[in-house]
Amino acid sequence: MHDHEHTWITTPITPGILRGALDLERTAHGVLPHRLPARARAQCADGQLAMAESQPSGVRLVFRTRATAVELDTLPTKRVYAGAPPRPDGVYDLLVDGRPAGRGTVTGGRTLFIDMSSGTSDHRPGPVGTLRFTRLPERDKTVEIWLPHNETTELVALRTDAPVDPAPEPERAVWLHHGSSISHGSDAESPTTTWPALAAALGGVELINLGLGGSALLDPFTARAVRDTPADLISIKIGINLVNTDLMRLRAFTPAVHGFLDTVREGRPTTPLLVVSPILCPIHEDTPGPSAPDPAALAAGRLRFRAAGDPAERAGGKLTLTTIRDELSRVVTQRAADDPNLHYLDGRALYGEADSAELPLPDNIHPDAATHRRIGERFAALAFADGGPLSSPPAKARADERGRGPMSGR
Structure with missing residues (x-):
């Protein structure tokens, strides 16, 4: 599953290392970031809203570490529109100390089939996948992993080859x-x-x-x-x-x-x-x-x-x-x-x-x-x-x- 030269440390995914989400729902697999709180979600049964608010636009994992390798297991939900060409896999962006340092995708995952002409949709199960970034600089740094803005993403496990600490609260507005x-x-x-x-x-x-x-x-x-x-x-x-x-x-x-x-x-x-x-x-x-x-x-x-x-x-x-x-x-x-x-x-x-x-x-x-x-x-x-x-x-x-x-x- 991954390189054996690394000794992996698994860090729980908690609000302390997540930014841009208003709520974190426990699921059978891990946690699901939401951009509206549970009370808001309970007030509207619209499927479009449920899909949109669970797509983690602007949501990112942010932490301090000396790690040179980072793995994130996720369970994405891929959208397929009837009659339309297949959509590309959602993109993850890696930032190191605020600068772009890599990009990746996760295959597999659940599928949501949407028929826009009939207004119907249908969920199908699928496997967890792994995002992997290696050869990061071996020094203390802030690592950000921005989740795909248009792909619902359950976070299953975060692994690194060095310990992880929450990043300090930003000074910025x-x-x-x-x-x-x-x-x-x-x-x-x-x-x-x-x-x-x-x-x-x-x-x-x-x-x-x-x-x-x-x-x-x-x-x-x-x-x-x-x-x-x-x-x-x-x-x-x-x-x-x-x-x-x-x-x-x-x-x-x-x-x-x-x-x-x-x-x-x-x-x-x-x-x-x-x-x-x-x-x-x-x-x-x-x-x-x-x-x-x-x-x-x-x-x-x-x-x-x-x-x-x-x-x-x-x-x-x-x-x-x-x-x-x-x-x-x-x-x-x-x-x-x-x-x-x-x-x-x-x-x-x-x-x-x-x-x-x-x-x-x-x-x-x-x-x-x-x-x-x-x-x-x-x-x-x-x-x-x-x-x-x-x-x-x-x-x-x-x-x-x-x-x-x-x-x-x-």
Whole structure:
């Protein structure tokens, strides 16, 4: 199974060596990181949400060690979409002292078969696999293993050839971001190259990514998770999923935005809070949802989306991205009169008309790897730079405001 020249030490996987997760569930095989707490998960039976929040975007093992070899046994869940080409295995990124030092995948695992046309899915069992990194520098160092952003991953065992200690708590500001599949990392090449991970690295902040594919729907339980999670800086990207799912009309949208922000402010009254509207998505700028797979593309073995709504229904309150941006801008302006730490960013500043002409969205909704990089660089420049809405507060204010949270009892 592994090299016999190493004397292996097995270290329990506990919250003390895990960052970016809000909950750790014990399973028959090991532990499963979650990005929403159990109480939130109990309030929604939606399979898409369950899949998204259990995919560990931004979740990483972080520890100090002299080890030159590291092995991680995991049980991944691979997704297979009926009629679509097979998806590549989820990618793990290794960082040593903050610098990229390797990349790997784990084969095997469970399979989740999804039929988008019938809306059904089916789980099949599979074996545990092993991720292996060797020839690491033989010195004290901080090792980070970023889990696949788009692949549910049960953690079974961590083995090293030298002892492991938890890394000290980071001095950097903690940035919590909530958004849709684009924030989750859809179609990025790896977990450290999703746009939020890139932006966090450029901004010198510690990421908690609550980007939930298909599930940024102004859910009250998500607002409470944001409120109750210690963070120094918060951003919330709202819009595309409400159009994709055709979930609510304008009459419900505006109070839901206010309610979400009210809930966050109950626990984080003065934390810098940035509301981000959708990036440009031409199919839905002026055409409501729902989004539907394009049958012609599926027949050719590709997944592309089209807008299945009727522009005439905007008069009845159906949401488009244009409507949502106008309303978010208005709501934030209204609230900012009493909330000087609340800010708005038009998502088209991250990806707009010129970007769409140069780097079109391959499936009409999700950016590719190059576009993730551009969005991450733009967000860091607009939000984290000196004078930006999320430029770091002083350490004293951070400690007072951060408080304690669900997994901070370390």
